[in-house]
Amino acid sequence: MKAILVGFMGSGKTTVGTLLAQKLGIPYHDLDDMIVSSAGKSIKQIFAEDGEPTFRQLEHDALKKALKDDGILGTGGGTPIQTANFELLQATEIPVVLLDVMPETIIRRLASDTERPLAKQLGLNGLVDLKGRRDLKYEQVSDFRVATDDLTPLQVAEVINQNLVVKMSLRRD
Numbered sequence: 170m171k172a173i174l175v176g177f178m179g180s181g182k183t184t185v186g187t188l189l190a191q192k193l194g195i196p197y198h199d200l201d202d203m204i205v206s207s208a209g210k211s212i213k214q215i216f217a218e219d220g221e222p223t224f225r226q227l228e229h230d231a232l233k234k235a236l237k238d239d240g241i242l243g244t245g246g247g248t249p250i251q252t253a254n255f256e257l258l259q260a261t262e263i264p265v266v267l268l269d270v271m272p273e274t275i276i277r278r279l280a281s282d283t284e285r286p287l288a289k290q291l292g293l294n295g296l297v298d299l300k301g302r303r304d305l306k307y308e309q310v311s312d313f314r315v316a317t318d319d320l321t322p323l324q325v326a327e328v329i330n331q332n333l334v335v336k337m338s339l340r341r342d
């Protein structure tokens with residue numbers, strides 16, 4: 170992988186990751202999509218029929234596999250929170266980018282979404298609480314952070330691209 174995107178639900182990992190991969194002419198891989206393909210059902214169905222622990226095991230298996238591929242990887246919102254995933258992300262040489270977002274922006278972006286079981290259950294207070302508990306872990310696994318609230322997805326992709334170029338040139342020095 171050239172870069173891994175982490176961040177809360179609605180931070181734009183899938184949207185920005187797709188644009189960044191297009192810009193660089195490399196494949197985009199989405200961990201949530203890999204899980205859906207391997208399970209043969211939607212995330213909503215996995216949570217409802219098999220429970221969250223089964224989803225988290227599938228997520229870990231998919232992450233291990235994805236780290237060996239080329240391209241840009243968009244993780245799921247909860248991926249870095251599981252200890253085994255946290256350790257993989259901290260240890261990797263691949264640049265990890267945190268897409269940050271305020272809870273009010275998440276609510277606005279996901280207002281018409283029906284596919285994120287956790288976001289539906291939580292509401293604004295629950296989102297603030299869950300994000301507060303996750304933020305340190307997102308920061309600890311990432312090499313740099315982009316605040317996305319006031320940027321378009323294309324602008325976020327451009328900021329990441331510039332940071333990756335700087336990072337690669339620093340590595341060569």
Ligand SMILES: Nc1ncnc2c1ncn2[C@@H]1O[C@H](COP(=O)(O)OP(=O)(O)OP(=O)(O)O)[C@@H](O)[C@H]1O
Nearest residue numbers: 177178179180181182183184245246278320321322
């Ligand atoms: N910078 C942005 N500005 C405005 N809207 C955005 C931005 N980034 C993402 N969105 C919108 O927010 C919604 C959620 O984005 P996306 O699916 O990319 O988030 P995600 O981080 O992949 O979430 P998840 O962790 O649940 O997979 C989409 O409707 C997308 O178009």
Ligand SMILES: O=C(O)C1=C[C@@H](O)[C@@H](O)[C@H](O)C1
Nearest residue numbers: 178201212245246247285286
């Ligand atoms: O924040 C989370 O825990 C999740 C985020 C989504 O990307 C999916 O991986 C799933 O809905 C769980």
Ligand SMILES: [Mg+2]
Nearest residue numbers: 182183201243
């Ligand atoms: Mg996504």
